[in-house]
Amino acid sequence: MQPRLSLAAVVLAVAGMLAGATDAGSRTHNAGSPLVPRIVARALPAVVSITTRQIEYDQFNQPSSTRGLGSGFLLDRSGHVLTNNHVIDGAEEIKVALTDGRVFRATMVGADRFTDLAVLKIEGRSLPALRLAASSKLAVGETVVAIGSPLWIEGGPTVTAGVVSALGRTMEQPGLPMLHDLIQTAINPGNSGGPLLNLRGEVVRINTAVIASAHGIGFAISASTIRPVVRTLLTRGRVVRASLGVVAVSVTPQVAYANELPMERGALVIRVEAGGAGEAAGLRAGDVIAAIAGKAVLDLHQLHDALSRHRVGEAIEISVWREGQALTLTPILREES
DSSP: OOOOOOOOOOEEOSOOOOOOOOOGGGGGOOTTOTHHHHHHHHHGGGEEEEEEEEEEEOTTOOEEEEEEEEEEEESSTTOEEEEOHHHHTTOSEEEEEOTTSOEEEOEEEEEETTTTEEEEEOOOSSOOOOOBOSOOOOOTTOEEEEEEOOTTSTTSOEEEEEEEEEEEEEEOOTTSOOEEEEEEEEOOTTTTTSEEEOTTSOEEEEEEEEOTTSTTEEEEEOHHHHHHHHHHHHHHSSOOOEEOOEEEEEOOHHHHHHTTOSOSSSEEEEEEOTTSHHHHHTOOTTOEEEEETTEEOOSHHHHHHHHTTSOTTOBOOEEEEETTEEEEEOOBOEEOO
């Protein structure tokens, strides 16, 4: 049985990001706090615009140069810039522009498609940088400030002050990485990819996703997700992950009803990649992964979390429901492509 599933379309917008939280004192301020202009003035020099150039081919196999735009911010005074992987993916040339007018050619340090993060490097003097908050805690209702730096808008970067609307959001979208532990806040596309600041001027999140059909509703990635990835990219250039080689979605009551499933939790496999660990073990589209190594898998987030605890080359036992039968498969995990 092939799964029949309709996923909400979410557009990942351009650029940057990272981590942290605020103290209890900062939560006493509102979005109209007089602190906001001072915070923005201090942060703006480290918020950057990113332009990319890549070669694409038309239906007649003729090459053409296309330009991409995004945002990011300087992680340190050495010139490391944090942005989204989708902003620079496939780019042959990357340029980073600061608000003081300086433009630098950037080199790739490392990228991770799974978390949609990338670190770039520019060479310059007297480079500003944003400070990352030490804590990753945030509270619903807490005031935050989003900044973006889109090159196509005259007048410089855009700023939005608002509050944290919700915590623990998960975004699933076909063809793009699944992001976990997001916060929801009010931002606009001009802010996407820029830093999300607390009222101490520290970076607490990265503005990453905007719902195309809803004005002002956006999402930002958690520091707990970002910090270890960025650390690994800075030291190794890439993140090695064990993979089953499948594309799956969380089973919800709606998904269960649409696909005539007897359970309302688990991870529904919608595609098995050729040559992957799942295919070798006999996984099929339509299977529901219910447990890994004896631990229940209630949704896609738990599936990813369970896989992160195992290594490439390791054989793991997975429990699968298929057309009324409970099966046990033992795939040997391979490196995520």
